[in-house]
Amino acid sequence: MAIQYLFDENVDPAYANQIRRRNPDLVVLAVGELTAPSKGTLDPEILIWC
Template sequence: MSLQYLLDEHIPPLYRTQLVRREPELIVRIIGDPDAPAKGTLDPDILIWCEVHNFILVTNNRKSMPKHLADHLAQDRHIPGILVMDLGRNIGEIIEELLIIAGASNDHEYQDRIEYLPLTL
């Protein structure tokens, strides 16, 4: 399993707990962890961190993240990907989607893209 996830600070920590409980090899960080961006880090800086450290960002930021990604790409930068989730959806469905993505995707499948979860309806 080579994909790694960085969970936005607004994603409840229960998501990480459930992800690593189901797939202990999966690397999941949350903004605010000692080896992740600090809480309150601006979105453009989070995208740079994800690019440097090769993490897919998992966020619920539907409003401004597309603009941040466009600006990031306009600077000739890249990102492993952004997965935007709806916190109103069932946690089990979202966890299952994230596990399927991590287990079945190649390293560059989501590069420079935003995908909205769930991918399947």
């Protein structure tokens, strides 16, 4: 199983974008993106989602 990353909504989106650009094989999501939890989701709910 590949390692997957989920960036918090308070992290600059440029980090996730750069990781995707440099390593397209990695799964990198950020809170607020289409397939990730929405912005404002509480940490316990994010942990359940993971």
